[in-house]
Amino acid sequence: MSAITKTLYPLYWRLxxxxxxxxxxxxxxxxxxxxxxxxxxxxxxxxxxGLIVLLYLLGTNYQNNLILLLSYLLLSLFLLSIVLCYQNLxxxxxxxxxxGEGFSEQDIGLTLQLIAADHDDKRHQxxxxxxxxxxxxxxxxxxxxxxxxNIFAGKRGKYTLPRIKVSSQYPFGLWxxxxxxxxxxxxxxxxxxxxxxxxxxxxxxxxxxxxxxxVSDDTxxxxxxxxxxxxxxxxxxxxxxxxxxxxxxxxxxxQLQSDWVVVPAVSGDALERALRQASRDLLILEQSGxxxxxxxxxxxxxxxxxxxxxxxxxxxxxxx
Amino acid sequence: MLKQKxxxxxxxxxxxxxxxxLQEAFALWVSLLFAALLLTRFTTLVYTNTSLxxxxxxxxxxxxALALLFNLKQAGVLNFMLQILLLAAMLxxxxxxxxxxxxxxxxxxxxLIGCCFILHQNMLVALVITAGLFANIYxxxxxxxxxxxxLKPGNIGRATLIIxxxxxxxxxxxxxxxxxxxIPTAKxxxxxxxxxxxxGSIEQLVQxxxxxxxxxxxNGVPERQLLYWRARLYEDFDGRRWQENSLRTSSNYRNxxxxxxxxxxxxxxxIIAEASQQRSLFALASPLQTSANVNxxxxxxxxxxxxxxxxxxxxxxxxxxxxxxxxxxxxxxxxHIPAGNEQTLAFGxxxxxxxxxxxxxxxxxxxxxxxxxYFYSLTPPLLGANSVxxxxxxxxxxxxxxxxxxxxxxxxxxxxxxxxxxxxxGGDWHPEQGYLAVRQRDAHxxxxxxxxxxxxxxxxxxxVAPQRILSSLDDALSAEQRQLLTSPWQRNALxxxxxxxxxxxxxxxxxxxxxxxxxxxxxxxxxxxQNLQRFAYGLALITVxxxxxxxxxxxxxxERPTQPQAYRLLSKVLSxxxxxxxxxxxxxxxxxxxxxxQQNEQRQLLLALAKYYELAxxxxxxxxxxxxxxxxxxxxxxxxxxRFGAQNT
Numbered sequence: 001m002s003a004i005t006k007t008l009y010p011l012y013w014r015l016x017x018x019x020x021x022x023x024x025x026x027x028x029x030x031x032x033x034x035x036x037x038x039x040x041x042x043x044x045x046x047x048x049x050g051l052i053v054l055l056y057l058l059g060t061n062y063q064n065n066l067i068l069l070l071s072y073l074l075l076s077l078f079l080l081s082i083v084l085c086y087q088n089l090x091x092x093x094x095x096x097x098x099x100g101e102g103f104s105e106q107d108i109g110l111t112l113q114l115i116a117a118d119h120d121d122k123r124h125q126x127x128x129x130x131x132x133x134x135x136x137x138x139x140x141x142x143x144x145x146x147x148x149x150n151i152f153a154g155k156r157g158k159y160t161l162p163r164i165k166v167s168s169q170y171p172f173g174l175w176x177x178x179x180x181x182x183x184x185x186x187x188x189x190x191x192x193x194x195x196x197x198x199x200x201x202x203x204x205x206x207x208x209x210x211x212x213x214x215v216s217d218d219t220x221x222x223x224x225x226x227x228x229x230x231x232x233x234x235x236x237x238x239x240x241x242x243x244x245x246x247x248x249x250x251x252x253x254x255q256l257q258s259d260w261v262v263v264p265a266v267s268g269d270a271l272e273r274a275l276r277q278a279s280r281d282l283l284i285l286e287q288s289g290x291x292x293x294x295x296x297x298x299x300x301x302x303x304x305x306x307x308x309x310x311x312x313x314x315x316x317x318x319x320x
Numbered sequence: 321m322l323k324q325k326x327x328x329x330x331x332x333x334x335x336x337x338x339x340x341x342l343q344e345a346f347a348l349w350v351s352l353l354f355a356a357l358l359l360t361r362f363t364t365l366v367y368t369n370t371s372l373x374x375x376x377x378x379x380x381x382x383x384x385a386l387a388l389l390f391n392l393k394q395a396g397v398l399n400f401m402l403q404i405l406l407l408a409a410m411l412x413x414x415x416x417x418x419x420x421x422x423x424x425x426x427x428x429x430x431x432l433i434g435c436c437f438i439l440h441q442n443m444l445v446a447l448v449i450t451a452g453l454f455a456n457i458y459x460x461x462x463x464x465x466x467x468x469x470x471l472k473p474g475n476i477g478r479a480t481l482i483i484x485x486x487x488x489x490x491x492x493x494x495x496x497x498x499x500x501x502x503i504p505t506a507k508x509x510x511x512x513x514x515x516x517x518x519x520g521s522i523e524q525l526v527q528x529x530x531x532x533x534x535x536x537x538x539n540g541v542p543e544r545q546l547l548y549w550r551a552r553l554y555e556d557f558d559g560r561r562w563q564e565n566s567l568r569t570s571s572n573y574r575n576x577x578x579x580x581x582x583x584x585x586x587x588x589x590x591i592i593a594e595a596s597q598q599r600s601l602f603a604l605a606s607p608l609q610t611s612a613n614v615n616x617x618x619x620x621x622x623x624x625x626x627x628x629x630x631x632x633x634x635x636x637x638x639x640x641x642x643x644x645x646x647x648x649x650x651x652x653x654x655x656h657i658p659a660g661n662e663q664t665l666a667f668g669x670x671x672x673x674x675x676x677x678x679x680x681x682x683x684x685x686x687x688x689x690x691x692x693x694y695f696y697s698l699t700p701p702l703l704g705a706n707s708v709x710x711x712x713x714x715x716x717x718x719x720x721x722x723x724x725x726x727x728x729x730x731x732x733x734x735x736x737x738x739x740x741x742x743x744x745x746g747g748d749w750h751p752e753q754g755y756l757a758v759r760q761r762d763a764h765x766x767x768x769x770x771x772x773x774x775x776x777x778x779x780x781x782x783x784v785a786p787q788r789i790l791s792s793l794d795d796a797l798s799a800e801q802r803q804l805l806t807s808p809w810q811r812n813a814l815x816x817x818x819x820x821x822x823x824x825x826x827x828x829x830x831x832x833x834x835x836x837x838x839x840x841x842x843x844x845x846x847x848x849x850q851n852l853q854r855f856a857y858g859l860a861l862i863t864v865x866x867x868x869x870x871x872x873x874x875x876x877x878x879e880r881p882t883q884p885q886a887y888r889l890l891s892k893v894l895s896x897x898x899x900x901x902x903x904x905x906x907x908x909x910x911x912x913x914x915x916x917x918q919q920n921e922q923r924q925l926l927l928a929l930a931k932y933y934e935l936a937x938x939x940x941x942x943x944x945x946x947x948x949x950x951x952x953x954x955x956x957x958x959x960x961x962x963r964f965g966a967q968n969t
Contacts, residue, residue: 044423047427048427051427051430051431054431055430055431055434057497058434058435058438059434060496060497060498062438062629062630063630063837064437064438064441064630065491065833065834065835065836066437066441066446066833066834067434067437067438068491068496069487069491069833070433070434070437070453071434072487072490072491072494073453073483073487074430075490076482076483076486076487076490077457077483079486080479080482080483080486083482084479125465125466125469126464126465126466141466141467142466169464170464170465171461171464171465172460172461172464173423173460173463173464
């Protein structure tokens with residue numbers, strides 16, 4: 001059974017996204033209007049409908065008008081909640097502020113801005129947001145201005161943002177109003193920095209000891225929605241479940257001799273390895289505060305320093 | 321969310337209400353068990369705010385369910401179902417941890433609310449159950465709402481406005497299915513007359529002030545002396561107790577076709593019977609026709625198809641004439657004399673000798689009761705084995721059943737077939753509301769004897785205590801006996817008045833809400849259809865008008881675009897040319913550039929257009945706007961040529 005759904009799901013999604021692309025092509029900011037919102041009963045909604053049928057049968061069989069009245073009242077409630085559910089989502093505006101970036105095999109957080117209709121934050125309740133095909137989801141009780149959603153990054157490259165599923169079951173959980181929103185935004189997946197870099201000539205032993213010393217100095221901060229759970233401090237969590245804590249990792253700044261990071265003209269696995277080295281070297285160089293440049297087979301980035309330079313270089317690596 | 325005490329308290333309260341409301345369906349030990357479960361939940365909630373472990377709850381649940389299963393035969397299927405449902409809900413609440421469990425709980429609560437209506441249709445109780453329903457809907461809402469959210473009265477009001485018409489329309493118009501399978505009914509003690517008549521059974525019944533049934537008459541109330549509501553026939557006598565014959569109790573007889581004799585008055589009426597858990601219903605004299613939900617059995621008895629477990633409304637038309645004798649066998653049955661009561665039998669034979677004619681004989685019995693010192697009392701002395709002898713010649717004090725029983729035996733001794741009829745006599749007429757309320761206290765017993773092919777009615781009580789028949793039981797009794805009938809709070813005038821008003825409300829409730837059925841619905845549809853034809857033209861007109869208004873509104877909205885009017889005017893006329901305009905270039909500039917390429921006249925025109933356009937747009941000059949319009953109109957042809965030229969290049 002699950003095998004069938006597994007094979008059918010991509011097909012279904014392909015058809016659906018073809019339809020959605022026509023209906024809502026990607027734009028920088030999307031306001032949910034009638035043509036974008038779909039409503040279907042939830043599983044609990046089906047159960048509720050079953051209850052209504054059951055009560056109706058009970059009422060007709062006992063010739064009991066009060067039970068019939070109860071069943072009709074619940075049916076009215078069921079129907080009304082379609083409208084309420086729709087109203088809860090309608091008018092909500094989604095916007096993506098900045099492209100996301102991160103290293104491959106990691107979670108990349110993307111910040112979305114939610115703007116309530118008429119700026120009435122109480123109008124939208126119990127919103128659930130999730131990138132299509134991603135595990136991570138965020139439930140927002142009210143319309144909050146910024147929400148961070150995670151994407152698990154795969155291979156390096158520049159990707160367009162997948163559709164975001166915005167859904168809500170408020171107020172009775174009988175219906176789910178949902179929308180697949182496409183925003184014109186992309187995210188960068190940089191090559192993951194290599195663990196060791198003998199080519200750059202750093203002494204590994206020294207590196208490890210300093211790293212161990214540094215662990216205790218890592219800054220800890222409270223968990224925010226969207227932070228990767230990989231960074232959670234589990235021991236702290238066991239002690240105090242109320243306030244989860246994440247570790248902001250800092251690697252020690254080792255020294256590199258050269259201020260040019262060079263990627264040789266290779267291909268396949270060798271290229272990937274070289275890119276990972278380069279990624280690591282760039283990070284080290286940026287931390288050391290020196291000016292540095294990048295030489296790719298087809299591209300050279302002049303020497304400079306600062307976060308913008310690092311970003312430029314990493315982006316070049318991502319699409320190399 | 322589930323840590324909210326508010327939610328837990330709502331559910332606890334609901335379950336307590338279910339336990340009390342469904343009390344009738346539970347044996348005492350079951351109730352005690354449920355109470356214990358609720359108490360456990362309450363204490364854990366208040367002191368520790370934790371749930372029991374699932375394992376413990378499962379063990380408890382299995383044990384109780386097994387016990388209930390063993391009790392299944394005694395409790396009946398419906399009661400068993402109710403017990404299991406409530407047990408499931410309580411156990412769920414005891415071990416509640418997850419959100420989905422809470423949702424299941426809410427679901428089961430909805431169903432239990434429906435089940436409460438099986439047992440209770442009284443208006444006040446229905447109100448209580450409705451309050452429970454709203455509490456459950458509220459808890460349902462809380463489960464899906466953000467933490468700490470509250471309902472706004474405005475939102476509730478708006479929702480009510482939408483739901484109310486929808487709900488009522490469904491109730492009035494949604495098709496109803498006939499009951500299509502046999503459903504279990506609750507095993508609840510029956511009320512009203514039983515199938516046996518002891519010397520003291522009616523005295524007990526009349527102390528019950530509850531309603532037995534209500535009657536609406538089509539053409540005014542008949543006189544009080546005619547209101548003998550027949551319910552049961554007692555034909556087997558064992559010397560002390562009267563009993564229904566097995567012929568009557570066997571349920572295999574169907575609706576008997578009744579032929580009315582010409583000349584007799586026919587009255588039409590509707591009876592709304594209270595739940596009695598019995599099949600026997602009430603009718604006057606000889607019923608001719610009924611609605612489909614009840615049957616007319618032989619001898620003018622009316623029976624429902626199944627025990628009346630909730631209020632039942634049926635239509636009847638009766639002929640005010642005694643019922644006909646069915647067969648010789650029936651007469652023989654009613655001549656049977658048991659052993660004992662020798663004195664009575666001798667007296668009967670003696671009367672027969674004196675009065676060979678049956679009517680004269682009956683008159684003689686009546687005058688015997690009237691002339692001898694006989695007393696009508698709610699508290700007659702207890703009687704021994706030869707009860708009729710003792711009553712007739714010894715105590716001479718009795719209630720209607722004593723007189724009926726003695727008369728029937730006297731008649732049998734005289735060779736006249738006779739039987740005791742159990743039912744109700746009279747009732748309280750409420751002229752404003754237009755119904756007759758018949759209570760258990762109107763329970764009565766009288767006699768029918770065979771004469772001239774019919775079972776003639778004779779009420780010996782009328783000879784002893786005529787007030788009982790002509791006004792009410794209260795008037796026939798002495799003051800201290802009347803005290804027995806009224807509980808202290810009934811003597812309070814205000815309370816009594818309140819009780820009356822409630823009873824009237826309850827009447828409307830049962831007529832409009834409980835009594836609404838297929839027939840009413842069909843009538844309503846028919847009326848709607850007829851009126852629809854009548855109002856079809858009006859309706860069509862209104863629809864067209866509404867469509868026009870909508871179209872107008874839509875048009876107005878279209879007419880208010882963001883672009884200024886001058887721009888729209890120009891772009892309409894020069895649409896072909898303006899295609900070549902770069903986006904960033906202002907319109908007037910484009911026109912001037914275009915003018916440079918044109919001949920003299922065209923050039924002047926374009927320059928003028930640009931000027932007016934700028935004036936109209938940036939100076940809000942209405943005169944310039946009208947000039948622009950004029951120019952465009954005047955030089956339509958020239959502009960068309962320009963457009964044509966632009967398309968060709």
